[in-house]
Amino acid sequence: MESHQILSTELGRLLAKHSQVLSTAESCTGGGVATAVTDIAGSSAWFDRAFITYSNEAKMEMLAVCAETLDQYGAVSEAVVQEMVTGALKYSNATIAVSISGIAGPGGGSEDKPVGTVCFAWADVNSWQAVETVRFSGDRCAVRSQAVEYALKTLCDYLTEC
Template identity: 60%
Template sequence: MTYAELRVLSKRVGIKLKQQSQVLVTAESCTGGGIATAITETAGSSAWFDRSFVTYSNEAKMEMIGVKSETLLMFGAVSEQTVQEMAGGALERSKGTCSIAVSGIAGPDGGSDEKPVGTVCFAWAMGGSIIKYETVVFNGNREEVRIQACFHALDKLEDILDGD
């Protein structure tokens, strides 16, 4: 997986968002704005992209996009419950009509037996509802995990836009 492949995917997703009159917002933790970067490398992306919330800390998740402290305490930042709240909160606090939320452990440290390095949780929301959420464990170093997470997030959004 390369950054060039990510840009190609991002451009395809952008075309579909524009065709469907959708506006994307992202809530990113472990990807650090990587999804937004890929999207905004396409000229004209302001037609289908509103903003990105880079919520790396738990405090940022709570303050910027309304993740509940109880959710973080009970399930942790890297959980399907947290990314669902991130996806919903990003929509509520933006002009977006669909959202992607990502939180994970890119490494090289921070993993556990339950959540090893490479564990990334995703959620996608559209029209005020969570459409899909899942956890994936990627292999590779920090950079490889992050780029795989960005690609996966946009690839699944493309599937959602295609009606899959």
């Protein structure tokens, strides 16, 4: 996607400018953010690794998400993405990370968490942390694409303000 490429190129420039290294922890996007950033030549200078933690077991094993958090709030929750982003920083060489968990559809939604609900968390080693839940529209592909774009844009906005 052209917008992903533009945002990833800008993100790479900003990460390099601020001597930051990115890691991702992704569920519903299935590595879409990692794909977008590694499509950019030279990304090895500012991208460390991706955790694709689609199952709850993967979230617990790879990112140390607590079973109790998953039981209490569900995989698509701000509490879980906060633990995911913390794990991404802990288990990588990154200085900044993003985590994503959501319901891309077409099924899996509920009244409280309809299809298109996506939770994000961002954090860096300098104590910055942000968490947000967004509702996107469209089919599965559209929801995933919008989530990738939103994650990249938020990282760019944060690094621009630094």
